[in-house]
Amino acid sequence: MEKFWEVHDYFTSKKVSKKPNPCLVTRAAYLDVLVMLSTHLGKFQKQGMQLFGFWEEMNGVISDSELVSGIPYSSAIPGLIQYLQSITKLVISVLPVTAGPDIQSSSSPVAKKIAKPSLSIVHLLHCEFHEVRLLALEAILLWLKQINSKQVAEGGGGVLCLLIDLEGTLLTMALKEKNLQCFCKVLEILYNMDLRNVLPKTECSIKMNPNELLTWSLNTVDISNSTEIQSIALKFASKLVIHLLQNHQQISEVVLKKWVQLIVYFCGDEQQTEMLLAAAEVLKSVTTFLLVNEKLILGLSDTLAVWKCVVLLLQNEDLVVRDAAAEVIQVAQSEKKISKGTVLVSYYISLLCQRTLENLQLA
Secondary structure: OHHHHHHHHHHHHHOOOOOOOOOHHHHHHHHHHHHHHHHHHHOOHHHHHHOHHHHHHHHHHHHOOHHHHOOOOOOOOOOHHHHHHHHHHHHHHHHHHHOOHHHHOOOOHHHHHHOOOOOOHHHHHOOOOHHHHHHHHHHHHHHHHHHHOOOOOOOOHHHHHHOOOOHHHHHHHHHHOOOHHHHHHHHHHHHHOOHHHHHHHHHHHHOOOHHHHHHHHHHHHHHOOOHHHHHHHHHHHHHHHHHHHHOOOOOOHHHHHHHHHHHHHHOOOOOOHHHHHHHHHHHHHHHHHHHOOOOOOOOHHHHHHHHHHHHHHHOOOOHHHHHHHHHHHHHHHHOHHHHHOOHHHHHHHHHHHHHHHHHHHHO
């Protein structure tokens, strides 16, 4: 720890990461070192009481940056993008700590000052530079996945706080974002979010009801030239379909047929692996509610079409795709109600099991 403070004192005393230094490349390099220090110390939040001074210093560096005061340069200035990315990474490394319970609940005057940072994650999402927005979106996605997978340990309340009330901002970004990388990340975040928190925000944020959001998602799959965007848009749309049907909200037959047609399209022989895996993930997610449901919610024809997609994926020459499709069978077989299911479903399960065994023998 003594060595850490020597490094800390050197970099903060040099002030090279702060605004007065005219060389953006130099400032970015020193900021990267501060990011490493901040990230390392952020993992030991129980020591936060001893490190208020450090977090206050980091907030000072952030407050003095152009992200707060405004960016008077054009993107053509050498080192600007590198500098903006570095200062953004510092903000992202500091925010979970300053939003955490140790600092938020402290009565220390320094802690109270740290608890109100000059930049929030929403500020980063509104930045005119897509490089900044992309880093913020990647951080949100990482935090969200950590929470969903229970990786956020006790005391990780800072991350939870940072994700509160972001749904409206992200929905607005989904409709307005022009950068394809950022747009794809927004869709991925929305896909990983709890729709019970997302859908109530659609009316006020983007003037859409849930069914209109579903139609927009399907249209995104249709018009995009990016397989990555198509894949995540289909997964998001499929999650919407299941959520709406499970909550007894009506979806028009036209929209459901378009959704099925897109799944069939994704399972075509010439499709890229990414799209085939996305289709397999979608099929797995809808199996319990749609494919082994005695009511045949999609109707006979469309249910057959979706089961045929599973068969096609099981016959794919790529082992990764076959393995992903086999998981659909595992889900279907795990459902107790399958023994009471229709003859149609029973027939297809038997066929799919046979295909799986054949493919395993060939692999």
